[in-house]
Amino acid sequence: MSKPNEDIKIENPDQLVNAVKKVVLEKVAEVHKKYEDEVTATGKASKDTRESLVKLTDEFAEMADSNDSLKIEINELAQKLSEGFDAAGKKVKSIGRTILDSDNFEQYQKGNINKMTLSVKNTILTESGSPQDPDHNLVAEDRLAGIVPLAMRGLNVLDIIPLGTTTSDTIKYGKESTFTNNAAETAQGEQKPESVIEYTSQEDFVRTIPTFIKVSKQALDDAPMLESSINARLAHMVKHRLQTQIITGNGTSPNISGLMTVGNHTAFTPASGDLATDSLNKAKYEIIGDDYEGNVILMNPADFGAIERLKTNTTDNSYAFSGGSALTYINNGMQALIWGLPVVLSNDVTAGKFILMDRFAVQLFMRDSLKIEIFDQDEDNVQKNLLTIRAELRAAFAVYANGPIQYGSLLV
Numbered sequence: 467m468s469k470p471n472e473d474i475k476i477e478n479p480d481q482l483v484n485a486v487k488k489v490v491l492e493k494v495a496e497v498h499k500k501y502e503d504e505v506t507a508t509g510k511a512s513k514d515t516r517e518s519l520v521k522l523t524d525e526f527a528e529m530a531d532s533n534d535s536l537k538i539e540i541n542e543l544a545q546k547l548s549e550g551f552d553a554a555g556k557k558v559k560s561i562g563r564t565i566l567d568s569d570n571f572e573q574y575q576k577g578n579i580n581k582m583t584l585s586v587k588n589t590i591l592t593e594s595g596s597p598q599d600p601d602h603n604l605v606a607e608d609r610l611a612g613i614v615p616l617a618m619r620g621l622n623v624l625d626i627i628p629l630g631t632t633t634s635d636t637i638k639y640g641k642e643s644t645f646t647n648n649a650a651e652t653a654q655g656e657q658k659p660e661s662v663i664e665y666t667s668q669e670d671f672v673r674t675i676p677t678f679i680k681v682s683k684q685a686l687d688d689a690p691m692l693e694s695s696i697n698a699r700l701a702h703m704v705k706h707r708l709q710t711q712i713i714t715g716n717g718t719s720p721n722i723s724g725l726m727t728v729g730n731h732t733a734f735t736p737a738s739g740d741l742a743t744d745s746l747n748k749a750k751y752e753i754i755g756d757d758y759e760g761n762v763i764l765m766n767p768a769d770f771g772a773i774e775r776l777k778t779n780t781t782d783n784s785y786a787f788s789g790g791s792a793l794t795y796i797n798n799g800m801q802a803l804i805w806g807l808p809v810v811l812s813n814d815v816t817a818g819k820f821i822l823m824d825r826f827a828v829q830l831f832m833r834d835s836l837k838i839e840i841f842d843q844d845e846d847n848v849q850k851n852l853l854t855i856r857a858e859l860r861a862a863f864a865v866y867a868n869g870p871i872q873y874g875s876l877l878v
Contacts (some may be wrong), residue, residue, distance in 0.1 A: 676858035700857035730865040734874030742876040749872040758870035766822040824870035833860035
């Protein structure tokens with residue numbers, strides 16, 4: 467790189483006329499104009515133009531073997547042409563154009579002087595392109611540690627499900643299907659009443675939920691934080707799928723039979739004209755009417771937001787539940803309550819639907835807890851220097867009773 471404000475002295479008038487007028491005017495002006503036109507139009511010169519510039523510079527070098535002064539001009543010319551524009555967006559002149567536009571050269575042509583000195587300023591920039599951005603040629607980037615992840619859905623539904631373990635591939639249990647209490651007062655000598663209790667056998671199968679990703683050995687070696695980031699993301703993917711299956715799994719192999727599947731709940735139908743809070747209140751007392759107790763509500767955040775925004779009427783801006791009659795919060799607003807029951811919000815619950823239940827009516831059984839393993843012997847991993855990272859768990863979900871689980875629409 468040339469030094470700023472370097473003086474270039476041209477001593478020989480014949481050399482100046484031959485080198486500048488004949489070569490610079492005829493050849494450089496042509497290539498330089500083409501270069502400027504391309505940079506103005508596209509932000510950079512084409513490959514052909516750049517190659518022509520290199521070739522022209524080589525030709526100048528051959529012409530200047532015996533002249534140090536002209537060699538300096540050639541080097542300056544190549545550098546100036548490669549820079550294009552300065553920080554203010556002004557085109558940077560080549561050495562040839564600078565000479566031709568100078569007052570000293572005009573006076574030299576007129577014969578008023580027989581020697582000229584030209585000072586060429588080299589502007590050093592740290593930006594390039596059009597529009598200009600930092601090019602990092604001189605200034606290093608400020609690289610932040612770690613990886614900024616995308617959003618990860620909350621797994622709060624998993625937090626409320628009672629957990630168990632199993633060493634089998636099937637969970638089998640007896641369910642009370644019929645219960646009729648015929649106990650009654652009976653006079654002496656009369657037939658005592660018989661009650662009815664019937665049972666059915668229920669099976670829930672252990673299902674496998676896996677996922678994997680491939681990554682190069684070099685990437686893991688060069689970016690240590692990458693492994694922990696991938697492990698956390700894969701673990702979340704598998705757990706999130708388990709949560710989704712607990713709520714919406716249809717039970718058809720290899721799916722888990724979830725809470726919304728027919729046979730795993732008592733269907734609720736809202737009444738015409740009822741608000742969402744009316745439906746939740748009625749569902750709560752449907753469960754109580756069956757001698758169970760509800761203790762949690764699962765719903766979509768969008769539906770809960772709609773409840774929060776309910777107003778007393780169309781002309782009053784007062785919110786219906788601002789006084790806390792049905793909608794209240796505990797723990798500084800972190801836990802919402804509707805009709806005294808805690809609300810668990812999840813985007814995995816279908817919008818417009820709800821589940822009001824006794825959470826102890828269900829249980830999640832883990833056959834194999836979440837495991838993350840790395841394999842190098844997979845497909846063509848050895849040939850490509852790849853590693854396969856797999857996350858996997860095995861689990862079964864049991865629904866012990868349908869009565870304490872109300873599922874349905876919030877509105878008609």
